[in-house]
Amino acid sequence: MNRTLEHILPRVQKPARYTGGEYNAVVKDRDQVDTRVALCFPDTYEIGMSNLGVRILYGVMNEMKGVWCERVFAPWGDMEEEMRREGIPLYGLESGDSIADFDIIGFSLGYEMAYTNVLNMLDLAGLPLRSADRDEFAPLIIAGGTCAFNAEPLAPFIDIFSLGEGEDVTVELIELYRKAREECWTKEELLVAAAQIPGLYVPSLYEVEYNEDGTVKSITPTKGAPATVTKRIVQDLNRSYFPTKTIVPSTEIVHDRVMLEVFRGCIRGCRFCQAGYAYRPVRAKDPALLVQQGIESCKNSGYQEMTLSSLSTSDYRRLLDLCDGLQEWCDPNGVSLSLPSLRADNFSWNLMERLQHGRKTGLTFAPEAGTQRLRDVINKNVTEEDILNFCRTAFAGGWSTVKLYFMLGLPTETDEDVLGIADLAEKVYHTWREVTPNRSRGVKITVSTAFFVPKPHTAFQWEAQISREEYERRVKLLRDHMRGRSIAYHWHDPETSVLEAVLARGDRRLADLLETVWRKGAKFDTWDEYFNYDRWMEAFAECGIDPAFYANRVRDKDELLPWSTTSVGVSSRFLWREREQAYRGVITPDCRKQCTGCGADKLYPGGVCDAEC
Known part of the structure; x- marks a missing residue:
């Protein structure tokens, strides 16, 4: 363990959240690994370790030769404060290495109110928030989960969204990444190729126009991207991976x-x-x-x-x-x-x-x-x-x-x-x-x-x-x-549900709202200890966005919905x-x-x- 980390852990709540070393955790020899993946859950260790999907993807990737997947969870406020003060970047639990040095960073998106934590984790890793500002080939930022079926509010921050069940498509994406790295592709070439894999939605390849009333006018795919991206499913669950050798947490979790x-x-x-x-x-x-x-x-x-x-x-x-x-x-x-x-x-x-x-x-x-x-x-x-x-x-x-x-x-x-x-x-x-x-x-x-x-x-x-x-x-x-x-x-309480309705059916213009409210201090918005409704209302006002437009408006049958490019x-x-x-x-x-x-x-x-x- 990093000596600085050892120094700060006695000063935070539940230090076992941040140490790794659990029974059945996967630790690989760095010299035998060519691709490293950070599997990020934008909430606490206790919530993320209770997610079966995270455990499945962790096992799928670690069964791949030469691939090492590590877990990353959002640090609670006390730990984040210590990390920022000591200059400790967000790290993988298995190695303690900064995830900014990994090849792929993937987020699991299960609920909209975790979006501010996604931004906070990118910032803790020392990475630019917006995909357009990340010119380097790596790390590639991807996201999946139920919320990816309307990817638009997070679209400017994420390189690739994986729709549906990830057991198969994740392997295909990693293999494409390896090929692109070996052949010295540009990041844009990688994204264009990724868009051809069924189930992968690359938001930067779609141009969105709006009507004067604020509704979506058109969504135009570019560079050969498909007009609609349909989710992936596992065809035969009997043959699919299941983590029977699961990690045993070193502290109590929600579903232990x-x-x-x-x-x-x-x-x-x-x-x-x-x-x-x-x-x-x-x-x-x-x-x-x-x-x-x-x-x-x-x-x-x-x-x-x-x-x-x-x-x-x-x-x-x-x-x-x-x-x-x-x-x-x-x-x-x-x-x-x-x-x-x-x-x-x-x-x-x-x-x-x-x-x-x-x-x-x-x-x-x-x-x-x-x-x-x-x-x-x-x-x-x-x-x-x-x-x-x-x-x-x-x-x-x-x-x-x-x-x-x-x-x-x-x-x-x-x-x-x-x-x-x-x-x-x-x-x-x-x-x-x-x-x-x-x-x-x-x-x-x-x-x-x-x-x-x-x-x-x-x-x-x-x-x-x-x-x-x-x-x-x-x-x-x-x-x-x-x-x-x-x-x-x-x-x-109604406040988080109002915001959930805004984010659930939002479009790309909400990216400015998310960044604004995050810079005001928003994070852990599903937790009473951190949630501040007034902060969100201030961000709406600063961005000139009316939450009622997204939450309290009936859509017409013929209205083009922001999530029309994705299909379940x-x-x-x-x-x-x-x-x-x-x-x-x-x-x-x-x-x-x-x-x-x-x-x-x-x-x-x-x-x-x-x-x-």
Whole structure:
């Protein structure tokens, strides 16, 4: 470890965040490495190390001969202050070397409010923020993750965006980089060639013009770049890399357990859900392989807890077989098994019996809306009877803690829909009283509401977000009608959701906003300790940008959207049809019951989705 680093670590919180050296971390001989990659997560160590995607890409790249991938996380304020004072640049955890000397720096973008941390990390590395100001061949700055599907607010800062799942395309990009370096290409030649790789979006190769009203007039590809860049997917999850020899953190993290990915995608088609569209089509793993990977992961890490990971775990067809196979090993070895992301319409007594083997940590379900009318609008495809049966099964099985998640501000929402949340919570309470085997233990029902944010590549991407004032009125209305000591109500603050709506559907002009607010001190904007809404409002005013233009405006069907150059494989025509269905209150069946013609099947050779998932 650097001696200066040793000197400052005793002065910061949680120094284990910055030391590296964890069990199963990959350390390679520099002399045997020709390409170095910094895999950056723009949040704290505890958050980044809980991200399964980061662990997968870390393993994929380190399996490549001659490639060394290291992890980099955003230092907390106390550590950043010490680093700047001592002149320590941002470094890779495995080697301690400055990432400015690496070949490729890649950012994982999971949420918009981390954008200021991306800029801060580039600055901590001693690199110019803007791609146009980085003339050197290396380091190449790339980014991926769900937010890359609207890359425009960060476009001036990033050289290449990777769309979709990165296992295959990351390898292809690294090999292209090696070829370009060996043949002494210019950076521009590398970017032009990268644009020809499916799934790679090079923003500098697109010219954007705007109308007088501020909307996008045209997006013109140059130098042979494709008009639309479509995401990449892993065709066969059974053959894809999975990190069974995972890094064991040296300090507590958010999800400190084995995470076993069951399948990708979602059959449901909730109209607000970006992940549901972005990860289509559904692809599942074989349960025998999952059992093997789960056991190996526990043996290689020493973890005593395992969780199944997916967007909707109870939609996995062979879930009971998988649970039985895992518990055959988990039970005698003292490993608990948990199943998040359960659906109310398929939570059965048989499944509950499997969960009885683990700790009763509470069950979570997201009805999203309080009335059946609004659940049909958003295509949630669950009924009140489903929800109450879910709770009835859980309470009869001995559970006494249930969390229910909703959104406020969904399209067409009325006060009746808002009050329906309180009514549903009351019915859940009475269900507990009817079926619980032990009233003396009491029950805890937690109702949480988030502020709806319209997201790109969803059926609601054209919608307006309601105003902050209207959201706060609806929160008060619901709070005033939430009764009962056993029911707790929590709501998300509106300020970050307003900014999220701006950034989620923003264009390249927001780059000036991001740089301005960062220079004012913005960072860690998902953390209460650092977030300052007034600072953002000052930056909007200085840049002459109206946040309502991005957040609170309905888009016309024919408006050219800033993210029109990127595709999740779901057609815009399908999304608009889903929007129309929403306003008619018509549900769309899930993909197992009927192909909805979204277009995701075209991502498969031969155009056939995995109907067995």
